[in-house]
Every structure is written in structure tokens, then in C-alpha cells.
Amino acid sequence: MSYIEDQREVEGTVLFDHRMAKKGYGLNKMCFSFNDQVGRDEFSKDEAGYCDKFGLTEIQKKAVLDKDILTLLKEGGSIYYLAKFAGLLKLNMQDIGALQTGMSVEEFKAMLVKNGQGK
Amino acid sequence: MSYIEDQREVEGTVLFDHRMAKKGYGLNKMCFSFNDQVGRDEFSKDEAGYCDKFGLTEIQKKAVLDKDILTLLKEGGSIYYLAKFAGLLKLNMQDIGALQTGMSVEEFKAMLVKNGQGK
Amino acid sequence: MANLIGAVTTSHIPAIANAMANKLEETPYWKPFFDGYPPVRKWLNENKPDVIVLFYNDHGLEFFIDKKPTFSIGVADQYQNADEGWGIATIPPVTGESELSWHIANSLVHDGFDMTICQEMKVDHGLTVPLSLMWPGNDYGHVKVIPVCINCEQHPMPQPWRCLELGKSIGKAIESFDSDMTVALFGTGGLSHQLDGERAGIINREFDLECMDKLVTDPEDLTKYSNLDLIEIGGAQAVELNMWIAMRGALRGKVTELHRNYHAPISNTGSGVLLLEHEMPS
Amino acid sequence: MANLIGAVTTSHIPAIANAMANKLEETPYWKPFFDGYPPVRKWLNENKPDVIVLFYNDHGLEFFIDKKPTFSIGVADQYQNADEGWGIATIPPVTGESELSWHIANSLVHDGFDMTICQEMKVDHGLTVPLSLMWPGNDYGHVKVIPVCINCEQHPMPQPWRCLELGKSIGKAIESFDSDMTVALFGTGGLSHQLDGERAGIINREFDLECMDKLVTDPEDLTKYSNLDLIEIGGAQAVELNMWIAMRGALRGKVTELHRNYHAPISNTGSGVLLLEHEMPS
Ligand SMILES: [Fe+3]
Ligand SMILES: [Fe+3]
Incomplete structure (x- = not known):
């Protein structure tokens, strides 16, 4: 297609x-x-x-x-x-990720770890 | 090739x-x-x-x-x-052609005409 | 589906714009050249294509050899002409057609053509002279133009076979565009000429006429040539034939020649005009 | 004939350069990532390739969407890194290899790849981070680099099948270059990640590992994916896998995996390292 x-x-x-x-x-x-x-x-x-x-x-x-x-x-x-x-703005990619997903930066980082472990 | x-x-x-x-x-x-x-x-x-x-x-x-x-x-x-x-330099393409071929501009133009007629 | 209604080939040399600016159309030197155009203008005025897909090459206005694309396509709503350095008058902006342009660009990349896609693009005499020529008085603002730019300045240049393929893919893209707009093609530049070197001034009338014949009846045959062949036979700038070949690739079915003119020399070139129609999509 | 001796895949994210600048290699966060590299560095130091053909994407340093090439290749003797706007340190110039670069460019266009050919080209983190990573202390000045840049920023992007074809043509070109120099390939970027949108933060470990397997044993299988598939499965920037696929296309015969590392997350990405050799030309 x-x-x-x-x-x-x-x-x-x-x-x-x-x-x-x-x-x-x-x-x-x-x-x-x-x-x-x-x-x-x-x-x-x-x-x-x-x-x-x-x-x-x-x-x-x-x-x-x-x-x-x-x-x-x-x-x-x-x-x-x-x-x-x-x-x-001195924001890094985790800050941006948090902003976009409505999470805190810590929550966003925890999600990355979880995703990275394939869970 | x-x-x-x-x-x-x-x-x-x-x-x-x-x-x-x-x-x-x-x-x-x-x-x-x-x-x-x-x-x-x-x-x-x-x-x-x-x-x-x-x-x-x-x-x-x-x-x-x-x-x-x-x-x-x-x-x-x-x-x-x-x-x-x-x-x-205010030279046109026939002037340049003449310079490169060592002809006068008139000779170069005459050659173009001859070539254009397929002679 | 957009309707590809026909195609025109024409020279695009700056001397044409100068001749028009200086009202030399009826002089003995220029008359046999300009006499080739009334039937084309008539066809354009009667058929009123909404869009022109215009195959040309940039001669060092927009692109420099710092970053030289093989194939580029404009996807803007407007294009500016600009100072090329030797004093041909700058003409008014050219109207674009971004929707169809992007559709073609998307389709080309999908088909494996590695386009450079341009939202900003200065267009030089290669594109503007044909517009001035078809719509005297620069009365082209109503026509939407899609620039397709082919490298003819620096080797390696795309070969004739690749240009024909490009055209085929563009033809397919036009026909798959969901619109009732009408589209015509311009293949510009050529034919035999050489500007540079001791060999400057070469024109090969016989080859030009043969190319025009083949372009109508058997364009695949032209892909037997490499660019080096074209240079050897028709001069260093005869490679501009690639724009004609690309254009022809977009036509399909039986192609009819409605009009032809050939005159040489104009400036240093052999100048050919073709007006073509093809079998319409059913 | 130049000898293509092997290939390396690696991430190229800016965070790596920052981690090295701040000497964080041994911290718990970074150690599992940097532990993947000593075997690769050892191989490079032992095999000492003269030239690296480096597949990367520009992230908006050299190219803007005013004129965006699908595929570009550098043919210069030197490339400058420059300010990318967010404060990673600019590194010393990268050495080029114009002769082989031009040979590849000539060969690619001949094969129907519509390259944008660059005699001047600023190179961003996509190219420089892998160099800093392989030669710590930015000790890469002795290695000649040929940048091959693939559009991963703006749709339409070249599809995986086309990137594999590009790599095949490059491999053929390297092998036909009349020289006894040794060449290695770097495929950079990837793997699964998404930086933008509500879906930011996606990493697909399982898919990454599967891609690494397939890359070694059956790269053709990866061409079943469209870029949209890659985005759906691995995130918006998973399209960077195309650089790995292109690189793999240049290898031939039986491919041996000498080393592998996978770690996720590093910054927002899944990071894979592969060190590959292939059957040498006979
Ligand atoms: Fe031209
Ligand atoms: Fe990247």
C-alpha cells in the first residue's frame, strides 16, 4: 500500500x-x-x-x-x-516527555525504565 | 558500462x-x-x-x-x-564561444548557422 | 483523478527572454524560432491546464555544488525568480500548487525516487523562460506550476533511463490525485549544444530531429544513450534532453504529435518544439 | 579493491556525549550502556579501518525543511561540527575521504540512487557521537569518515526496502574502488523510541532484540515493514532503524556477530550495539 x-x-x-x-x-x-x-x-x-x-x-x-x-x-x-x-528553555528529553504525557519527570523516567525492561 | x-x-x-x-x-x-x-x-x-x-x-x-x-x-x-x-564582463555566449574556439565572433556565429543547418 | 491532458517541449535559453524584452520576435533572426509557438499558445489557451509540471534544470541560482541534488521538486505555493548575475530581468513570482506537489513527492519517494523536497526554491531561466514564452507579457500568474529540477550541471548526472523512470512515476502520481484539475507537462532545455571548451558551438541537427521523432514514438529507445553518449553526439549541454525524456515518461498509451517546430541555431542551441497529447486515462 | 572489513551499530543520542563530558561512564545509570563498547573499541584498534562509512540522520543542523534531501552523501576532505542549539560541546573537525566518497557517489547515481552530493556539510550529533564514543577523548582525527545521511525527520522518508538497496549499492561501490584501504561501516541511531506526543516514552525491547537478530541473519525480512509500521511498533523515531538496515545492505555473504549489547533505557531510547564481520570478497 x-x-x-x-x-x-x-x-x-x-x-x-x-x-x-x-x-x-x-x-x-x-x-x-x-x-x-x-x-x-x-x-x-x-x-x-x-x-x-x-x-x-x-x-x-x-x-x-x-x-x-x-x-x-x-x-x-x-x-x-x-x-x-x-x-x-534548558529542558531535556525527559522533561519534555513528562510535559507531553502529563507525568512528573520522575514518573516519566520510571516509565522509561519499565518499558526498557520489556515489562 | x-x-x-x-x-x-x-x-x-x-x-x-x-x-x-x-x-x-x-x-x-x-x-x-x-x-x-x-x-x-x-x-x-x-x-x-x-x-x-x-x-x-x-x-x-x-x-x-x-x-x-x-x-x-x-x-x-x-x-x-x-x-x-x-x-x-558583458560577454554573451557567442563572445565566449569565439574566445574559446579562437574565432572572431562573426566566424563563430557563422559556424553556428552552418551547424544548425546540418551542413 | 487529475487529468494529464498533454505536453509541450521547448528551449529555455536566456536569449529568448532578452529577445522578447527587446521586441525582436519579428526580426529575421528570431522569426523562425517564435513562429513555432502560436499553435502551442493556442492549445494552452483553449485547454487551459490548471497546473504545469515543469521539468527544468537549475543553472546555479538556487543550487550550488556545496549540496547538489540529483532530483528536486518544489512543494511551495509560490516561487521567486531572482538575479542570475547577467542581467535578464527578474519576472513576477510563479504560482505553485502545494497539494499536488506533495502528492507527487510522497508518491515518488514511495516508488524509490530519492527526491530533495523544497518548500523554498528560487527558480531560474530554466523554469521562467518557458512561462514567459507561453504567456507573453508574463501573463502566467493564473497557472500553477510544479517545478521538477534535474541535475544537468555536475557529473554524476542521472542517466536517461532514470529520467524516463522518474517521469513514469510522476505520471502515475498525477493520475492518482483525487481532483478534477487538468495538468500539462513542460519539458524544457536542450537540444544539442555546447557552451564550453574548444568544442563550443556544436549543433547536431540530424540528432535533434531523430530525438524528437523518438520522443514521440519510442522514448525507451533514447535510454540506450548514456549522458556521455549525449555529450559526444550532441555537445556538453545536450544532457538537457533528460528533461524531455522525463516529461515523456509521464505520458502513456498512444501519443499524438499535434505540432512540431525545429530551428537552429538560436543563440548556441538547436531549438525544438513539440506539442503532444496522449490517450487519456479511462 | 578496498576491503570492507566489518560493521558496527550504535546509538547516537546527545546524552551519550554529555555523559562522557561529565565522566558519568561508571555511574549505575550509564555503566550497562558503556560496558557494551570496549569490545568494539578493541576491534577498531586492532583492525584499524582507514575509512568509516557512517550512516546517520541529520537532526536539523545542516538540512532544514526548505530543501530536504532523501539521501545525501558527503564528498569533502573535512566536515565541521557546529552548535546544535542545546549546548552539547562542539567537537574538532572530522576528516573526510573525498576520493572514495566521490567514487561511491558516482556509482550510486549510476545505479539509480538520486543522491544529494555535498562538498560542504555540517555534521551533527548523529555522526559525531558515535565517533566520540568509539575513540574517547575525540581521538578520531586519523580516521577518514564518509557521511551518508538518510532523511528520518520529515515524511515521506525512504522506506526500509529502499535503504537496504542503498546499502547494497554502497557495498558494491566500496568493493570496486581501486585501493587497498580498509573500510568499516557504522549504522547509527535507533532503536525504539518516541520523543514527541502523548505517546512519548515508548520503548519496545522485544522488537529491538528481534530487529537485532534479523539484522544479522535475515535483513531482507526487515523490509516487510513500512516506516509507519516501525512507528507503530517502535515509536516515531524508530525509523532510525533505517540507518542500520542501509549499513547491513553493504555487507555480503555470511555475516558473523562478534559482539552484542542491548540496554534500555538510555535517555528515551533502546540502545543496541552490534559488531559484525562478513565474508570477505574473494
Ligand atoms: Fe539550460
Ligand atoms: Fe537520532
């Missing part, structure tokens, strides 16, 4: 496909700019203004200001670019 | 292959910068200095200053990027 005919949804997962790549273009471009210290500094100085510079939608902008990762994913953010945003 | 095993030489032709792409990297990068007015202006102000900025070899630099297209091709220039250099 062709990829494009395969309409399976994976629960709790937003595939970064063409819909998301288009929807999130400006958002991801902003996050891509966080590869540079200049971009990070400019963002930190004026978060909303920096979002506007990349043409983020109001929903995307609010989610950036709220550090709302799940909404950012649904609004087209790619986890690979959002990871740079998370890094800027 | 694989492309890489096909060692045929075509007389009067320098294939822009991996050897040339590597050898001419800086030269072509300089010519690529002529897409921008800023690059063209900077070159016109200080031709030799602009060559140095892109790390051209002495042979390449001399050929640029001499507008020696055949040498530039042999030193790794791609005709697509050299065309931008030619444009900067």
Missing part, C-alpha cells in the same frame, strides 16, 4: 508529514534559527517579536510563549526543531 | 565531474556569488582581493584576471558559474 494511501493514525503521535511541514514552516524555521547564539539571544530578548518575525500564527505564538509542546506539535512543529527550543 | 568506468574523453570538452568539482570549488563559489549585485560590485572594486577571499589558486586567479575561459575550465570552473562571470 502506498504511503499516501496508508491513512493509519498512531494514537498520541502527530506524524511530521506534508501537512505538518507546511503548517509549521515558519515555526520550524524559527526553531532552526536557535542553532545560532544570535537567534537564541534575539528570541530571549523579545519572544513575541521574534515569533512575529517568522510569521507564526497566533496559536503557534501563544504555544511558544506558554511552552506548550503538545500544541506546538499539532500546529506543525517538528520534534527535531522543537528540541532546539526545548534546549533553549 | 558504469559511468565511472567509462573513461572516454570527448575532444575539446572538459567534463565537469568530481575532479573538476573539487578542483574548482572556490572558483565556482566565487562565481556563484556573482548572482548578487553585492558580490559583483566587490569583485569589480578589487578583482584579485576577491579571488583571494575565495581561496583561488594562483593559476585560477591569473585566469580570472586574464578572462581566460579555457584555462578556467581546465582549472575546475563550471560553465554554468563561469557564465555569471562572463555576464559580469
